[in-house]
Amino acid sequence: MTAGNVFFALCSIAALVGAMCTVLAKNPIRGAMGLLLTIVGIAGLFLKLNAQFLAAIQLIVYAGAVVVLFVFVIMLLGPDAGHAKETREPTGKLARALSGGLMAIISIVTLFLVLRSAEKPERFGHVSAQHGSVEAVGTQLFTKAVVPFELATALLIVAVVGAIAVARSRHQVRKEKQSPSPTRRFFHGPLHPRDAGRPLTGEEL
Amino acid sequence: MNILGNVVEHYVLLSAVLFTIGAIGFLVRRNVLTQLMCIELMLNAVNLTLVAFNRRHIGDMNGQVFSFFVIAVAAAEAAVGLAIVLSFYRLKQTVFSDEADQLRH
Numbered sequence: 066m067t068a069g070n071v072f073f074a075l076c077s078i079a080a081l082v083g084a085m086c087t088v089l090a091k092n093p094i095r096g097a098m099g100l101l102l103t104i105v106g107i108a109g110l111f112l113k114l115n116a117q118f119l120a121a122i123q124l125i126v127y128a129g130a131v132v133v134l135f136v137f138v139i140m141l142l143g144p145d146a147g148h149a150k151e152t153r154e155p156t157g158k159l160a161r162a163l164s165g166g167l168m169a170i171i172s173i174v175t176l177f178l179v180l181r182s183a184e185k186p187e188r189f190g191h192v193s194a195q196h197g198s199v200e201a202v203g204t205q206l207f208t209k210a211v212v213p214f215e216l217a218t219a220l221l222i223v224a225v226v227g228a229i230a231v232a233r234s235r236h237q238v239r240k241e242k243q244s245p246s247p248t249r250r251f252f253h254g255p256l257h258p259r260d261a262g263r264p265l266t267g268e269e270l
Numbered sequence: 271m272n273i274l275g276n277v278v279e280h281y282v283l284l285s286a287v288l289f290t291i292g293a294i295g296f297l298v299r300r301n302v303l304t305q306l307m308c309i310e311l312m313l314n315a316v317n318l319t320l321v322a323f324n325r326r327h328i329g330d331m332n333g334q335v336f337s338f339f340v341i342a343v344a345a346a347e348a349a350v351g352l353a354i355v356l357s358f359y360r361l362k363q364t365v366f367s368d369e370a371d372q373l374r375h
Contacts, residue, residue, distance in 0.1 A: 103288070111321055116325075197331075
């Protein structure tokens with residue numbers, strides 16, 4: 066048992082426990098914390114795979130932005146959001162259980178078939194320190210993958226604008242309240258110079 | 271020499287298990303927030319596979335660049351998805367996907 070083996074075992078256990086926590090948690094906040102654990106575990110596995118740049122990106126983008134966004138939204142919706150309303154019978158319980166079980170069976174059978182036909186595993190070879198560094202990934206990103214990179218920037222801009230447009234509250238657009246009196250309605254808006262300086266009297270209202 | 275964590279099969283196995291957990295959670299749970307988190311789980315599992323296979327191709331960074339784009343798309347997806355959840359909560363006062371039946375009848 067070397068340190069690398071222990072590191073791999075710890076990270077994979079963290080990822081699995083976090084995933085189970087995400088799926089099983091009744092409280093969405095606990096689910097978000099489970100997702101955080103999974104993400105940190107996978108970042109550790111990236112480090113083990115000599116992908117230092119991606120490990121940092123994973124921690125910054127997922128743990129720093131996505132999980133925080135989830136927590137913000139859960140807090141914004143309030144504590145009642147996670148509780149089922151009793152007004153309606155939960156529909157499709159059987160369908161959901163069936164689809165989940167089917168997914169599990171398909172995965173287990175596929176896994177079994179793959180494992181049975183597996184060849185002898187081949188160990189990873191030695192890598193240079195350049196593998197997975199910022200220079201190596203950045204060079205690839207700005208030479209061969211420059212078009213998808215620019216498209217990704219456009220995608221992010223569109224996503225930000227779309228998210229603001231979808232989440233914006235409709236109540237902020239306040240309608241001009243209509244005055245009940247026809248006279249007041251007639252004089253609503255900029256006054257005619259003729260009427261300037263002559264306030265409406267009681268009879269006219 | 272222990273091979274635990276030194277062959278690509280271990281990573282692919284772990285990622286398959288993570289993906290399955292995410293897929294089952296997406297199908298079984300009714301809370302939209304949990305379902306979105308399960309989508310993130312599945313994307314993370316795919317990322318792990320891409321980086322694990324990239325480890326065997328020394329001097330080639332295509333897998334990691336792919337993984338980078340997956341992370342970018344996942345961030346955009348989370349932002350838009352959570353905005354839709356907020357809008358849905360404003361409309362129906364709930365976060366359960368069963369209640370999203372405006373197009374049903």
